[in-house]
Amino acid sequence: MRHQVPDLLDMAKRRGASSSQLLSGTRLFEADCHKPQYRIDAAAWLKLVANCQQLPSPELPFLTASALLQNPYLALCQLVNSARDLRQALAQLLYFRQQLAPYLYVQLQSGAYSTRIELRPGIGLGAQQRFIAEIWLSLLLQLIRHQLGSTAGTVIYLRELATKTAAAEHTFWQTEVRYQQACDGIEIANSLWRQPFSGCDVAAFQNARRICRQQQRLLPKRPGVLEFAGRVLRRALPQLLSPEQLAAAMALTPSALKRLLAQHHTSYSQLLDEVRNQLAVSLLTQHELSNKQLAERLGYSDEHNFRRAFKRWTGLIPSLFKV
Template identity: 30%
Template sequence: MEFGLECSSPFVPAHYQPACLLDLAVNRGVDSHRLLRGTGLFHDDILQGNRAISPAEFFQLIANLRQTLGTDDSSFLLGQHWLPGHFGPASHAIRHADNLHIALQRLEALSCVLSPLQKPRLRVDEHYAYVYWLDSYGSGGQRVFLLEALSAALTSMCRWLSGQRLPWQYQFRHAQPRYIEQYWVHLGEDVRFGCPLDQMRIPREYLSQPWSSASVTAGQVAEREAHAWLQQLPASAGFLDQLYDYLQENLRQPLGLERVAEVFQVSPATFKRKLHKHATGFQEQLDQARTSVAVYLYLSQGYSNDEVANYLHFNDSANFRRAFKRWTGMLPSELKTFLLL
């Protein structure tokens, strides 16, 4: 397995999401040179439409925006312009999705274009559809900002394309911020904090409701064009996304840094450096994959403590409960009560 795109890989078109940040700042009276400081970008680079920046440069741009604006609503306002967006065929593909299910499938498949910094993952069970967000390049202090923007983006897009306000529920890992009213205004009041995962949830029946504004043929053509664009990239996914996929698919096997490094065809030392470069470590990534699977097994499959512990290869359920508490801040017995209220 080869490494995917990294935080230093310049693949994000500067005239896509970065331009939205620039427009928001300029419209609020911020000088463009001040916003672009430290990113290696100039306004003319964006206007020419042929410059790409790396995730690390994108993070710097977000940090500059937050510092210059200093407002609590900038992430939510920015998100309202991100989806479907004006990002070439990928935007057209979700703009002309037949329904929510197809839109979410395309959003996940085309995330390198539509959500380049946080990977959306779609999961559907008997009762709900879930979209959970995973950090693709080590966003660090910009993670909450990005989650707010992306949650607002998906909420706004669904409201526009469906013609109604869909009953999304929101769960975030971070603590409740002091500006909670911005969440209520832009997302609604069904918001929870201190959760095991960063995710949005909606009753499954909304997936198949038709969206009358869609042009099915146009959406299918745009989807093929978008995938053709993705094939021009050096890799189809980020390094952390590839690592997550491998860990999740192999959780029932013994996993250690040395073994996974071998799968990625590098030495353990090089693998550690790659993880450090992305502001994370192997144990953190392994715990994240375990958390995701454990929550799914509990809530969607109805597994018991013993069954989840056995699935994740823990010696006994007591050890697993302690580990789950360390991963999520809560015991498995508290999970359903907390998330399903």
């Protein structure tokens, strides 16, 4: 992962930070960060973000997103800016996401009137997750505003409470923001997906996609630990894999899996609970299922246990959530 680093460093330095302050503890050298094929690992990226979070500049993730979207040297941003519409732009952004945000993965929840893009951590992001999500959400909103002229029909969802960055979020996003949600994400009215982009350019799109494909070959293909483990657990449902079975599927010993999940700020039980939560919301959003059917699909022994778990996840019983 390299693309965000130069723009983040430049934005932070414009807000008064020094290179030594920003790169402290990352083992990075600024000159290397600007090399075209240079990649930094997750630990260095998270330390850099943590250093940026210490600055008295709550607007930093929003300005970084703007710089990324306008950077003429980033093929992926050229690609989404020259797309036909939001549907095509998002498809490319998700396909090539390793080039811009390898530590997040996306799940789509489609409804009758809107589609929610949920940002999930592929690795344990800890306290840096809010900052990283703000960059991605800002990039999506600015793309919509730039190409369609308005962010009407969008809603931002954030996992955490409103913090000192709330004022900056409302100022830069200019749309409704809801806090204490199940995950970070953005909801977009279905009417916006097919509206033509003002910057549509077929030749530029094809050229940028060719470059992105070349760059994609240089990146690792394996998903993040949490994304991979979550996929394994979700595919197995309604069967509940034991920690030993999950470890075997990931070619790990049970003790190694336990240590690895702890390094990513989670545990087997927390991960399984999150997977069931995600699937329950997806099923309720897209299908008409009874509580009994949902409980069976998620591997619960009875409806009561499912309803109790769902209320813990969302604060609502399933019937009210569907309304």
